[in-house]
Amino acid sequence: xxxxxxxxxxxxxxxxxxxxxxxxxxxxxxxxxxxxxxxxxxxxxxxxxxxxxxxxxxxxxxxxxxxxxxxxxxxxxxxxxxxx
Numbered sequence: 001x002x003x004x005x006x007x008x009x010x011x012x013x014x015x016x017x018x019x020x021x022x023x024x025x026x027x028x029x030x031x032x033x034x035x036x037x038x039x040x041x042x043x044x045x046x047x048x049x050x051x052x053x054x055x056x057x058x059x060x061x062x063x064x065x066x067x068x069x070x071x072x073x074x075x076x077x078x079x080x081x082x083x084x
Contacts, residue, residue, distance in 0.1 A: 021063070044064070045057040056067040068075035 001057040021025055040061050042059045043056060047055045047057075049055055053068070053070040056069055057080075058065050058067055064079035066080065068077050
């Protein structure tokens with residue numbers, strides 16, 4: 001009876017291992033249709049202003065913004081607009 005349990009466990013293991021390539025195929029297909037990362041946020045420049053404090057110039061969907069970063073968190077400093 002012990003060998004029957006061993007064969008059942010082996011069968012489950014083989015089933016899981018055979019399903020792995022199928023799952024990987026569908027995962028790759030899903031990643032191509034719906035990518036997790038996009039290029040809508042870009043960090044253009046980082047300038048340190050003090051110990052553990054920085055100013056970041058970022059671009060989000062074409063808008064440039066200044067963000068303050070310190071050990072206490074992020075702060076929105078403003079948006080840079082073009083004067084045409």
